[in-house]
Amino acid sequence: MHPLALDGNWRLVAGILLGIVFGFLLVKSKVAWRKTLIDQLFLKNTYFIKMFLVSVSVGSILFFFCAKWGLVNPQFRAVYFWGAAIGGLLTAIGLALCGQIPSSTVASLASGRLYAIWVLAGMLLAIPVVHVVSDGLAKTLSKWPVPFQEETLQDLFSSPQICFWIAGISIIAALFLEFIRTNSEESESK
Amino acid sequence: MITKILTGKWSAYLSGTIIAFFFVLTLYILDSPTGMSDAYIMISDYCKASIHAREVKELPFLDWQTGFLGGIFIGALIAAIFGGDWKIRMIPESSGKGVIASAGITVITGLAGGFLVMLGLQVAGDSFLGQWAGAIQLSTTSWVFFISLLLWGIVFTAIIAAKVAKSNIVDDGKNEKKEK
Numbered sequence: 001m002h003p004l005a006l007d008g009n010w011r012l013v014a015g016i017l018l019g020i021v022f023g024f025l026l027v028k029s030k031v032a033w034r035k036t037l038i039d040q041l042f043l044k045n046t047y048f049i050k051m052f053l054v055s056v057s058v059g060s061i062l063f064f065f066c067a068k069w070g071l072v073n074p075q076f077r078a079v080y081f082w083g084a085a086i087g088g089l090l091t092a093i094g095l096a097l098c099g100q101i102p103s104s105t106v107a108s109l110a111s112g113r114l115y116a117i118w119v120l121a122g123m124l125l126a127i128p129v130v131h132v133v134s135d136g137l138a139k140t141l142s143k144w145p146v147p148f149q150e151e152t153l154q155d156l157f158s159s160p161q162i163c164f165w166i167a168g169i170s171i172i173a174a175l176f177l178e179f180i181r182t183n184s185e186e187s188e189s190k
Numbered sequence: 191m192i193t194k195i196l197t198g199k200w201s202a203y204l205s206g207t208i209i210a211f212f213f214v215l216t217l218y219i220l221d222s223p224t225g226m227s228d229a230y231i232m233i234s235d236y237c238k239a240s241i242h243a244r245e246v247k248e249l250p251f252l253d254w255q256t257g258f259l260g261g262i263f264i265g266a267l268i269a270a271i272f273g274g275d276w277k278i279r280m281i282p283e284s285s286g287k288g289v290i291a292s293a294g295i296t297v298i299t300g301l302a303g304g305f306l307v308m309l310g311l312q313v314a315g316d317s318f319l320g321q322w323a324g325a326i327q328l329s330t331t332s333w334v335f336f337i338s339l340l341l342w343g344i345v346f347t348a349i350i351a352a353k354v355a356k357s358n359i360v361d362d363g364k365n366e367k368k369e370k
Contacts, residue, residue, distance in 0.1 A: 019261015087314025098303025
């Protein structure tokens with residue numbers, strides 16, 4: 001067995017259909033709303049982190065078996081350690097300010113939240129800046145020592161079955177967060 | 191049942207499970223990770239070229255990532271209409287200040303926040319969804335990205351919250367003096 005790997009116009013059609021499903025999901029899961037991510041960072045509402053942990057728990061096991069059966073290939077961009085760490089820091093400051101990620105910005109706009117246009121403009125403005133600074137940044141970051149160079153957690157822990165541990169820990173963490181529901185979550189569920 | 195799914199709110203468990211299947215399904219169908227980083231780069235370059243030329247010559251190239259971006263717009267529109275969430279809003283719901291102050295803050299935080307989010311994602315080398323799909327595939331750098339994001343996010347939100355609380359206390363003090 002091997003991945004379907006559509007190409008040409010079918011790939012475009014699949015992209016649009018997957019986008020429609022994901023856009024629907026963004027609104028239904030409340031990730032499209034600025035409040036969800038801001039409340040997550042304020043630790044007022046743990047909806048986003050629970051959703052993330054559940055997706056990792058289910059997804060890592062699903063990916064493990066699908067990869068084993070040859071249905072999917074590992075597909076992620078190998079990034080330098082410090083690039084990921086500093087990228088996380090910059091994204092965190094941005095999220096604390098605007099509470100939107102690129103996909104949720106588009107979903108917010110589609111839902112009538114016109115203020116998301118400013119976030120979209122900011123995102124589009126950032127790309128030319130990255131073009132300008134990327135060479136210098138890459139040269140600087142690549143000189144910093146890294147704690148590890150393994151691309152996957154399986155290699156890092158030398159265990160192909162690490163996904164089961166990650167899935168178990170993630171679901172326990174999600175259930176723990178469910179038990180310590182915040183006041184905001186209690187009032188929302190009522 | 192279908193009406194309930196279309197109009198009701200989804201739990202974190204249902205959303206998380208669907209997202210997991212969605213990411214793996216995308217890998218199977220496209221043999222490529224979910225993401226739209228390239229679409230944003232292409233749109234930004236297109237805008238830059240149009241501004242330089244001072245005219246819009248032809249529509250940008252449509253690939254699966256650009257289609258994905260358009261699909262998100264359509265899907266979110268459908269979900270918002272069916273779920274009764276479609277509302278025209280110029281300023282965020284949670285904004286507590288006056289209309290003019292809120293509009294100014296919305297523009298500044300939107301531009302600055304959007305700029306930093308995209309800058310961070312570009313430095314990290316992939317879109318947010320790409321990193322999420324990477325975390326499911328147990329990519330070490332995706333996990334470094336998310337751990338860094340969560341820790342720093344909480345730190346900076348706490349700093350912002352402390353500043354807002356401080357300015358509210360100062361405002362309350364001024365109001366009390368005026369009343370006296």
